[in-house]
Amino acid sequence: MTLPLQGIRVLELARTVAGPFCSMTLADMGAEVIKIEEPGRGDDVRYLAPQVDGVSSVFALVNRNKRSVTLDLRLEESQCVLHELVKSCDIVAENFSTGVVDKYNLSYEVLSSINPRLIYCSVSGYGRQGEFARRPGFDPVVQADAGLFSINGAADGPPTRIAAPIVDVGSGMSALNAILAALYTREKTGRGQYVEVALFDVAVALSSYFAMNYLMTGSSPNRLGNDSSTSQPVGLFSASNGTFYLSCSNDRSFRKLAACIDAPALVDDPRFATNADRCANGDALREELAAIFNTMDCDTIVGEMLTAGVPVGRTFTIGEALESPVARSRGTVSNAVRANGRPVPNVKAPFDLHGTPLLAPKACPELGEANQWFLDEILGCDEARAAELAAAGVFGQ
Known part of the structure; x- marks a missing residue:
């Protein structure tokens, strides 16, 4: 049966959670996702605890169903290789610090000139323009900036972080929504477009009616802990x-x-x-x-x-929830297999399409696992060209 996004190719230039969560969901829908990582190190979240059998739980969560290719983006040769790849891509998802894509010749202006049908999604903390564009934005920091701390926690306690990374995950979901809308629009116009998601905007949206309460009354809501000011009991x-x-x-x-x-x-x-x-x-x-x-x-x-x-x-507890009858009946926990044959559990996508099912999960990739595939299938390199790229350090030393 055809997968929802079968035939769509995604270039992921993203790290940590928000960007990778978006492209992971595209991969769940059948898109081919090529994740570009730094040679020798890869995505920073590969090293976050807890680690089981050499795999970070965070990395495993947001990087299933992807291919990992290592490229040294500082090199002009590597940038040229990515420009070749972009010709056959439908989507680019990036969440570098502001200015990095310009430095590496990977901006929307550059890549869309190569492929006008390209949909280019940029995820940042506070937007790519304006006085806050270079401000670092991480989930809990943005939670604080957007007022979420102020409404979370006990009424007589301090402002409190929401432990789950809801801003990162919400930003990934928002990026997914924008990309799917741009894909649909491309069917009518024949052209791609630039789409942007800022974690701050997502955090404010997640504050939901708390933000509306302030806008309509002029009073900031207070922390209530587990209580409610609008309903009882x-x-x-x-x-x-x-x-x-x-x-x-x-x-x-x-x-x-x-x-x-x-x-x-x-x-x-x-x-x-x-x-x-x-x-x-x-x-x-x-x-x-x-x-x-x-x-x-x-x-x-x-x-x-x-x-x-x-x-x-x-x-x-989280463990009790994942072992609960509801989770079992929903098939909430899935199992995928790594390239070395070892299984990795995962949490399934939070939606089902009954007419076009999602991709059976494949575990997160090893660093550079798809380098040879990339040479053969994407670049079509002969041995001489492959040796030339290797000598230049394109895939790392």
Whole structure:
């Protein structure tokens, strides 16, 4: 069966997470992704902990289904080799520091003059133009700049980082959206285009209605921890042997909760009659519920609430979540095989296409694993030309 992006070729000039996440998803859809890495070292995240069998978990996550080619981009010969490759590429994805692509003759202006159908995606911290263009941008730093720290953490605690790299991943997803839109547009116009994603813009977008709250009221939202200012009962609750998160955002779900725990008096109590009443009397409601939940078995009460249609979830560890019945039923964890035959587990793409399935996962590549393939299939080199490139140090010394 045909893969969604079969026949699309991607040149990845990206490192760390945001850019590679984007091109990894393109690879999941069947695009051929050629990842260019620094000879002898490669992507910095190859060396991040934890390492298992010589593979970084971070690198393994965002580099499945790719080919790795090493090129010394400082050399004019290497730049010429990439210019040859660009002739047959559909997409370039880069997240170098601002100015690097100009230094290496790999800018959109240069590459689009070689291939006018090229879609060139640039991912940066704060955009490629303006006074902040050269400002380094990493996920937690941008979280802080965009206000995400200020709304995360306990109400009486310090501003807190969101541990998961949501800005990096969100930027990769945003880049993917922009690229797919540009591909569709190219079908109508015959031309590629430059698309840009800034981590700061993504972080602000991820703040969602918190940003809108400020824009419409002029007041910055406060940290609430696990609580909510708009709905009750919402938050973390303790059973006799575990914790769970409850989110009753309307009167209907509150009535279901009261019936489930055999507490009809809660519904009849005028303090809790409407969501507005429950928000005004949130502490009192939490006390009532805590007294009930503390006597119950966690799995039992969560199961009963789920059966009743109450929005609730156990507070699992990452390991428990990946081993959970939901993860097993969704096939969330996949296994891929490295070139050396050893398996590497991975988290599957967060979407399914039922008419055009995704590519079966292949593990992240070894550094320079595809160099010979690149010589043979992309450049069509004879032995003399291959020796000439090797002598020039194009693929590293």
